[in-house]
Amino acid sequence: MQTANIFSFHGGIHPPENKAQSLQLPLGRPSLPSELILPLGQHIGQSSRPLVKVGDKVLKGETIAINNGFLSSFLHAPTSGTIAAIEERLIAHPSGLSDLCIILTPDGNETWTTLEPLNNWQNICKTDVLAYLSEMGIIGMGGAGFPTQVKLQGAHKNPLTHFIINAAECEPYITADDMLIREKTLELVLGIEMLQHLVEADNVIIGIEDNKPTAIAALKTVLTQRNSKIQIAVVPTKYPSGGEKQLIQLLTGKEVPSGQYPADIGVLCQNVGTCVAVHDAITQGKPLISRFTTLTGDALKSPQNVEVLLGTPVEHLLEYADSEPKKLSRLIMGGPMMGYTLDSAAVPIVKTSNCILAASKKELPPPAPEQACIRCGMCEQACPASLLPQQLLWFSKSQEFEKAEHHNLFDCIECGACSYVCPSSIPLVQYYRHTKSSIREAREANVKSDLAKQRFEARKARQEAEAAEKEAKRLARQKAAPSKATETKKAAPAKAAPTATPTTNDESKKLKVDVAIAKSKLKKLQKQLLEAQENEHVEEINSLQLQVTDQEKALASLEDQLSKLPTDAPISVADTAAKANAAPANDELKKAKVDVALIGVKLKKLHKQLTETPDDEELKDKIATFEADLKAAQETVSKLGATAASNANTATPEPKAAASDELKKRKIDAAIAKAAVKKVEKALKKAEEINAPEIEAIRQQLQEAQQRADDLEKALANPETVMQKAESTSAKAEPATNLDADAIKKRKIDLAIAKAGVKKAEKNILLLKEQGKDEAEINASEWPSKLKEAQDKLAALEKEQAAETTTPPVTTEASAPGANIDADAAKKRKIDLAIAKAGIKKAEKNIQLLKDQGKDESEIEASEWPKKLIEAQQKLAALEAEETTPATSVSTPVEKTVDAVADSEAKAEPEMDLANQIKKEKIAIALAKAQINKLNKRLESSPEEADSINQEIASTEQRLQSAEILLEKLIHSQTNMQENR
Ligand code: SF4
Ligand code: SF4
Incomplete structure (x- = not known):
C-alpha cells in the first residue's frame, strides 16, 4: 500500500462536523415499510420505462423498469411483493414536485429472483460488462446520479492518468460512506479493482478525510493484506474537499478548467458507494436496490446509519430512529450545506439519498434577515471554485444572465461556503440556484426551438432528396433504355469475345451489395436520429449525428470505389x-x-x-x-x-411500306373511279329523261370514267406489279430523304446552340449591369464579343433555314402534297411554340409580381401561376422535342384514309382524359405542398401542438408522395402516347 501526495485548493471552510452522533450505533437495518415508493427518475437522464403493471407479482431484484435513453437507468424491485400502483407521488427533489412512481406492496417474504453474477468478469468483453452494470441499475451514488457505465465509457476521452475513489465525505453530519467503508472494506477494495480493470487504470488513489480514522485503518489493513498498489491519500478535513473538482486538485494538483470535465484532463472519479454496488452486482448478481443512509439530527433519539431499501418513505425511517416530532424544526435531504428542505416526510429514499437530517430549531436556527452586501470579499475567499460570489449575486439580482454565465456561474458547485461566511446573511446559493434554473429553462426552450427547426430542415432535406432520387431514377431509366436495347442486340458478339474480366464483375457486384447495405444502414440511422429529435432525446442526438456522418462517409467511399471500377467496354x-x-x-x-x-x-x-x-x-x-x-x-x-x-x-422495310401505301392508294383510286362511273351514269340517265343537249358529252365522260375504272381494276388484279413498281420508286427517293433529315437535324442543333449562346451572353451582360459595372467594364469583358458571334451564327443559320423552306423539296409521286402539309404543320408548331414561350413568360412575370408584393412561398404555391408555369414549360419541352424529332411525316403518305382519321380520333379521346388527369394531379400536388408549408409554419409557432401537427404533416406528405408517383406515371403514359402517335 502506498501513500499519495497531497496538494491544496483555494478557499474552503471548517463548519462544525457533527459526525459523531450518527456513528454511536452500529449499522441499522429498518423493517419493511408497508409500501415502497420507487420514482422512475432517480438518475440524471430520462425517466425509466415501467415493465410492470398494477397487480403484477414481482420478486426481489426483478427488473421493474428499463432505461429510456443514453443517460437513463434500470430499476429493480427492492423486495418481493405486488405492484399496487403506478402513479404520481411526492418525490425528494428541491422543487417539491411529484413524479411518476411504481408503488410496491411488500409480501414480507423477501423472495429473491434468480441472480446471475458475472463470475468470469475478467474474461468478458469490457463493453459487455458495462452493459451488465447498466442492467443492474448502477448509477453514481455520490449525488449527481450519472449512470456508471456512461462515465466509465467516457473515461478514455484522454489518456487516463488518475483514477480517484472519492471517500472524502466532507459535508457535516453525513457518515454513510464512513460506515460503508468500515462495514464493507473488502467489497469496496474488490469493487475498485474491478473498475480499475474495466478502465485499465494504473494510478488509483483513494481520497479520504483525516476525520475517519476507523475507516482509514480498515482500508489500510485490507490494502496491505492484498499487497495492493492502490494508494490512499488522507486529506485534511476542510469543506468541500469531497467536491469532485476539489478532490482532483487535492490529489493531483491539476485544476479542471472551467466548463470541462475530469475526463478532459485524464481523470476519472467514482464514489465508494458505487464501487461497492459494482462489486455486489458482478460477484453476487445483485442489482442496486438498497444503500447506506445517515439518519441524524437533534430531533432523532437514535441517530445512526442504516442500510435501507430504495423506496422506503422517510417517515418510516424517522419512526425507526425514534424521531421527536416536537423537536423537529427542519427536515433536510442531504447535509446542512448542500441538502434541501423536505416539505413532506412521505417522500422515498432514492439511489442518491445519503442523509436525512432531522434538525431541531436550536441546531439549525432560521436564517437571519438578509442585509445588503458590504463588499467584504469573504465569500470570494471561501469559494473553492475561485469565483466572485458577490459579482454573481449582483448579476443574479439584476437578471443579467449572460454576464453571470460569463463569470462562470455554472462552475459553482453550490457548496454554500459563501453563504456560510457572509456577514450580511445573504442566501447566495439560493440566488445562484434560481439563476441557473432560469438559464437552463431558457436553454431548453432554445434547444426545443432548434430541434423543431432541425426537424423542419430534416424533413425538407428528406423531401428534396426523395425528389432528387426520383428524378435521378427517371433519368437513369431513360438513359438505360437505349443501352438495354443495344445490349440485347450485342449479346451474341459479347459471348463470342468476352472482354470484361470475371474479377471486375465480382468486385462490382460485391461493391454494389455493400453500397445497398450502407444505404439501408444510413436510412435506419437517419430515421433513429429523426425519432431522437422528435422525442427530444438530447443526449442521443449527438451520438446519432456522429454515426450518421460516419455512415455517410462510408457510403461515399464505397460509391467512389464503385465508380472507379472499369465499366463494360462499349460495343x-x-x-x-x-x-x-x-x-x-x-x-x-x-x-x-x-x-x-x-x-x-x-x-x-x-x-x-x-x-x-x-x-x-x-x-x-x-x-x-x-x-x-x-x-x-x-x-x-x-x-x-x-x-x-x-x-x-x-x-428494307421502308420501300415495302411505301409499296403497301401505293397499293392502298390504287385501291382508293379504283373505288373513286367506280363512284365517278356511277355518278356519270346517273347524270346520263337524267339527261336522257329530259333529252338534254349534253347527252353526247356525258356519254363521252362516262366512257372515259369507265375506261379509267377498268384500268385501275386491271392493275389491282395484279398487286405484285404495283408493289414492285412502288418499291423501286421509293428506294430511289429514300437516300435523298435521309440526307435531308440529317441536314435538318444538324441545323436544328446548331440553331439551338446558337440561341443558347445568345441567351447566355445576354444574361451575363445583364448580370454585369446588375452588379453595377459600367459600359466600359462590360465592353472589356468577353460577353459582348461572344454575343456578337452567337448572333451572327444564329442569323446565318436562320437565313439558311429560310432559304431552304422556300426551296421546293425533292418530289416523288407522293411527296409533293406531303410537303405542303409539313409546311402547315411546321407553321402550326411555330405558333404553338410562341404561345408556350409566352405562357412561360407570363407565368414567371406573375410569380415575380407576387414575390414583389411580399407574398410568401405557400401563398405563391397556392396561386394559379406555378401550375401554369409547369404546364407551359412541359408544353414547350414537348414542342421542342417534337421539333428536333426527324419529321416522320415527311415520308408519311399524305392521303388521310377514313381508317386513319378514325384512328386519330380514337387516340385523341384518351389523350384528353390523360391531360385532364395530369392537370388534376398537379393541382393536388400544389395544394399538398402549400398545406405542408402551412403546417410547418404552424409547427414553428406552436410547438406545443407538435404531435397533432406532425401527424397532419405525415399524412399530407403521404398524399403528396402518392400524387407525385401518379403524376410521374401519367406523364410517362402521355409521352408514350405522343410518341406512338
Ligand atoms: S460575503 Fe456577503 S457581504 Fe461579503 S462580499 Fe460576499 S456577499 Fe457581500
Ligand atoms: S456556492 Fe458557489 S459561489 Fe458559493 S462558495 Fe460555493 S462554489 Fe463558490
Missing part, C-alpha cells in the same frame, strides 16, 4: 447497326430528344434563378451538373441519330 454502333431494328432505335432517339428538351428547359429555369441569386454556389453546381447532363444527352441524340440513319440506309 461499337457499327457492329450492331446492320442487325439493329430501325423502329426501337427511332423510339430511343425520340426519348433522348425529349430528354435534351427537358434538361434544356430546366437549365433555362436555373439560369434565370442564377440571375436573381448570382452568389448561390449550390445553384451554380446544379447548373454545371445539368449542363453536363445536357451534353451527354446531346451526344446520345447524335449517336442514336447516326444509328437510325445507318439503319435506314441498310434496312
